[in-house]
Amino acid sequence: MKTMVKTLGVAALTLWGGMAAAADEVTLQLKWVTQAQFAGYYVALDKGFYGEEGLDVTIKPGGPDIAPAQVIAGGGADVVLDWMPSALASREKGLPLVNIAQPFKSSGMMLTCRKDAGIASPADFAGKTLGVWFFGNEYPFLSWMSKLGLATDGSEGGVTVLKQGFNVDPILQGQAACVSTMTYNEYWQIIDAGLSPDDLVVFKYEDQGVATLEDGMYVLEENLNDPAFAEKMVKFVRASMKGWKYAEANPDEAAMIVLDNDASGAQTEMHQKRMMGEVAKLTAGSNGALDVADYERTVASLLSGGSDPVISKAPEGAWTHAITDKALN
Amino acid sequence: MGWIVFAIAAWGLGWGLNIWLARLPRNRATGLAVPVIFGLTLLLIWEGVVRGFGISPVLLPAPSAIAVRFAASTGILWEDFVQTVLKGALSGYVIGCGSAFVMAVIVDRFPFLQRGLLPVGNFVAALPIIGMAPILVMWFGFDWQSKAAVVVVMVFFPMLVNTVQGLQATDNMQRDLMRTYASGYWGTLRKLRLPAAMPFIFNGLKIGTTLALIGAIVAEFFGSPIRGMGFRISTSVGQLALDLVWAEIVVAAIVGSAFYGGVALLEKAVTFWHPSQRG
Numbered sequence: 001m002k003t004m005v006k007t008l009g010v011a012a013l014t015l016w017g018g019m020a021a022a023a024d025e026v027t028l029q030l031k032w033v034t035q036a037q038f039a040g041y042y043v044a045l046d047k048g049f050y051g052e053e054g055l056d057v058t059i060k061p062g063g064p065d066i067a068p069a070q071v072i073a074g075g076g077a078d079v080v081l082d083w084m085p086s087a088l089a090s091r092e093k094g095l096p097l098v099n100i101a102q103p104f105k106s107s108g109m110m111l112t113c114r115k116d117a118g119i120a121s122p123a124d125f126a127g128k129t130l131g132v133w134f135f136g137n138e139y140p141f142l143s144w145m146s147k148l149g150l151a152t153d154g155s156e157g158g159v160t161v162l163k164q165g166f167n168v169d170p171i172l173q174g175q176a177a178c179v180s181t182m183t184y185n186e187y188w189q190i191i192d193a194g195l196s197p198d199d200l201v202v203f204k205y206e207d208q209g210v211a212t213l214e215d216g217m218y219v220l221e222e223n224l225n226d227p228a229f230a231e232k233m234v235k236f237v238r239a240s241m242k243g244w245k246y247a248e249a250n251p252d253e254a255a256m257i258v259l260d261n262d263a264s265g266a267q268t269e270m271h272q273k274r275m276m277g278e279v280a281k282l283t284a285g286s287n288g289a290l291d292v293a294d295y296e297r298t299v300a301s302l303l304s305g306g307s308d309p310v311i312s313k314a315p316e317g318a319w320t321h322a323i324t325d326k327a328l329n
Numbered sequence: 330m331g332w333i334v335f336a337i338a339a340w341g342l343g344w345g346l347n348i349w350l351a352r353l354p355r356n357r358a359t360g361l362a363v364p365v366i367f368g369l370t371l372l373l374i375w376e377g378v379v380r381g382f383g384i385s386p387v388l389l390p391a392p393s394a395i396a397v398r399f400a401a402s403t404g405i406l407w408e409d410f411v412q413t414v415l416k417g418a419l420s421g422y423v424i425g426c427g428s429a430f431v432m433a434v435i436v437d438r439f440p441f442l443q444r445g446l447l448p449v450g451n452f453v454a455a456l457p458i459i460g461m462a463p464i465l466v467m468w469f470g471f472d473w474q475s476k477a478a479v480v481v482v483m484v485f486f487p488m489l490v491n492t493v494q495g496l497q498a499t500d501n502m503q504r505d506l507m508r509t510y511a512s513g514y515w516g517t518l519r520k521l522r523l524p525a526a527m528p529f530i531f532n533g534l535k536i537g538t539t540l541a542l543i544g545a546i547v548a549e550f551f552g553s554p555i556r557g558m559g560f561r562i563s564t565s566v567g568q569l570a571l572d573l574v575w576a577e578i579v580v581a582a583i584v585g586s587a588f589y590g591g592v593a594l595l596e597k598a599v600t601f602w603h604p605s606q607r608g
Contacts, residue, residue, distance in 0.1 A: 065563065065567070067566065067567040067568075069387075069569055070566065070569065073385060073387045074388065089568065090569050093386075093568075094386050094387055094569075095385070095387050095569060134567050134568075135564065135567030135568075136567055138564075152555070153555075154554065154555075160554060161554070161555045162471055162554060162555075163471075163552060163553055163554075163555060164552075165463075165552055169467065170552075173467070175471060
């Protein structure tokens with residue numbers, strides 16, 4: 001009897017101790033494949049920032065045809081990275097996503113065109129074929145075309161839209177006059193493929209006044225009401241932003257960390273270092289908290305979509321400072 | 330809760346009704362009613378379960394929501410139908426089956442071609458469409474031509490094999506008889522061997538109808554102008570518009586059944602003499 005009590009007592013203590021040491025699990029769904037666009041999270045993982053907060057983080061890479069909103073709807077992740085237009089559109093469709101942090105201050109999206117396709121300014125777009133990604137990335141483009149008054153359904157005087165895959169072949173093979181590119185990724189793929197910057201004319205969404213907020217962290221509203229989950233997110237945001245600031249200060253090291261975590265082996269050192277340099281320009285200026293003025297600008301841009309607005313009314317409760325207030329102070 | 334009860338009640342009612350109908354002497358009306366009641370019961374259960382358990386519309390929309398979306402999007406659905414089915418699948422089907430038929434006749438005429446071409450055709454047929462589609466899109470461009478090319482690749486080999494088989498279906502006695510009538514190669518082909526091959530040819534054509542639709546839709550996942558059933562399905566999934574996805578699926582099901590049914594009706598008319606048609 002005495003041995004039984006002693007054994008049970010030791011077992012209980014071990015379990016209790018075990019539970020205290022067990023880390024909180026968080027699954028993060030990235031918006032695209034493993035690359036320096038997500039350096040902050042990989043740095044936080046490798047450098048132990050998540051571990052210091054007691055978090056056991058699993059990072060799931062995305063890719064073409066993976067919509068982060070779908071993944072979180074199906075319960076495949078606790079927190080996802082998504083662009084704000086896609087998140088707001090999903091919110092309107094019935095998936096209550098809430099922005100808890102915004103590491104990316106500026107937009108890196110641009111439309112890159114061939115000069116020999118006869119394009120020198122947005123006025124030349126009519127009648128041309130323009131490549132666009134879908135799966136949530138088409139909204140800023142559709143907003144811009146609406147603002148320019150160009151129809152995208154292929155009708156007379158509008159533009160022909162091509163669904164771009166995950167490469168820049170349409171512009172290289174002349175199937176499209178322009179393709180959508182990010183300052184940190186596809187633009188350099190075009191340069192690497194042999195076209196020189198003199199052959200190209202580039203339209204940055206920031207310069208055209210149609211930029212929308214990009215990579216932000218989103219969770220489901222009902223989960224935020226659970227204090228344990230909210231506490232987990234506070235720790236996650238704090239560690240992630242620490243990772244981002246480290247990555248901005250040490251871009252080459254961050255690029256190497258991303259490469260180490262790339263299971264596909266498809267990324268190259270040169271491309272990642274270049275990407276990290278460009279991404280650092282976009283995250284600088286944000287400490288992680290969403291700037292409400294930027295949010296309002298994005299919403300206004302999406303609402304002004306003319307006949308085909310991305311969202312039909314101003315969203316409510318689509319963002320919260322509750323997490324960043326606790327995480328960053 | 331009420332919706333769950335409704336779903337269970339619909340299930341019980343449908344099941345009971347079908348059992349009663351199945352016990353009646355079999356005629357045209359009961360033959361039609363049983364599958365219709367089964368389908369309706371499934372739809373009612375689906376509706377009840379989705380509403381009763383409050384399943385999110387971004388995961389599984391209710392049939393009523395799909396019907397509403399279908400009615401509201403007939404313009405888009407028609408446009409996609411024209412792009413995928415009429416321009417992509419049908420043209421590829423005609424080219425694929427036509428060229429396979431011609432190739433089969435040539436292979437039959439010159440037996441040495443059979444030994445070389447059939448294994449190569451076998452190999453080409455084994456190539457996965459998911460691998461071929463992006464390559465064909467790169468070669469033929471983003472529009473319907475690459476989708477037709479994918480359909481040709483998918484449909485060619487089954488049609489070729491079936492037609493070759495069919496052309497060998499006549500026996501020596503029949504061919505000898507034609508020879509005694511002083512019929513040459515082409516006469517025998519036209520009057521004896523092709524009619525005898527028709528059951529096999531229609532087999533190939535029916536297989537081709539399903540493959541053509543699959544090929545056209547899947548090929549659109551890899552690059553398309555912003556029209557077409559495959560494009561709409563994949564981008565609507567990305568936009569979480571699942572009700573439109575299901576509406577497209579309904580269209581695909583109707584089109585696929587109609588295509589197959591049309592070919593089957595033609596088969597009935599042409600091969601009226603075959604034991605399988607005399608039922």
